[in-house]
Amino acid sequence: MNSLSTDKLKRKGSILISFAAIILWIASLTGCTSAKKLVYFQGATSRDDTVMMPEPFVPIIKKGDVLSVQVSSLNAEASAYFNPPAATENTPSITIANPLARTTGYLVDTDGTIKLPLIGQVTVADLTNAKAGQFISSKLKAYLKEPTVTVRNLNFRISVLGEVARPALFTVPNEQITLPEALGLAGDLTIYGRRDNVLVVREEGNQRIFARLDLTRRDAFKSPYYTLHSNDVVYVEPGKVRVTSVDRVYILAPIATGILSLIAIIATRR
Secondary structure, eight states: OOHHHHHHHHHHHHHHHHHHHHHHHHHHHHTOOOGGGTOSSBOOSSSOOOOOOOOOOOOBOOTTOEEEEEEEOSOHHHHHTTSOTTGGGOOOOOEEOOTTSOOOSEEOOTTSEEEETTTEEEEOTTOBHHHHHHHHHHHHTTTSSSOEEEEEETTOEEEEEESBSSOEEEEOTTSOOBHHHHHHHTTOBOTTBOTTOEEEEEEETTEEEEEEEOTTBGGGGGSTTSBOOTTOEEEEOBOHHHHHHHHHHHHHHHHHHHHHHHHHHHHHHO
């Protein structure tokens, strides 16, 4: 091989190295993310720590809720008259909600009442489930011996959207769920999701409240939005890495094609 051919190969080799260096530099930009941005509940450096939690959230019944009213007494046959056929089939498991599915239960009307067999209309709006059960039980004493009533909300739902593994609308039968639990149902945040700026959208009366929580800090436990309410929407927005990584696909593709072409040229001329 003469010196001219050797010089050409060296020049081609230097070009190839330059292209490779550019590729590595751009790729490194897409992976630049701090480990601290991925770790939940950072705080004190000591091994043990205590965070004061807000008062437990106790949901109240609202107009438009669908209630399961389960009645029991010393006379099982008489109690069955007050229970819808599907009431005994409900199992306390968290499911992905289907808004089109038909739900068996009692709809809380616009006047805040539900209509039960024999006792007629009962006002339950603005009561807790426990208080509503006690109130209905007092009404049933005229028909049943020692009645016990359990009330549950069948349409307690939360939505989890954005940079999570499985975004969905979830039905929660026990009406108690925290933000980390909701994110766990959705498969946790992806590597691209912003843990320091999780948005919770909540409806209260005729207002829509937008609150943001930093899940990388232990202060998130103190937030009134740490425990979710019915119809809350949780949104995890993408970080800058996610946006730029999508854009750089279009940058890397032609560069990679050029390098492959250069390699092919060098290989055929050797």
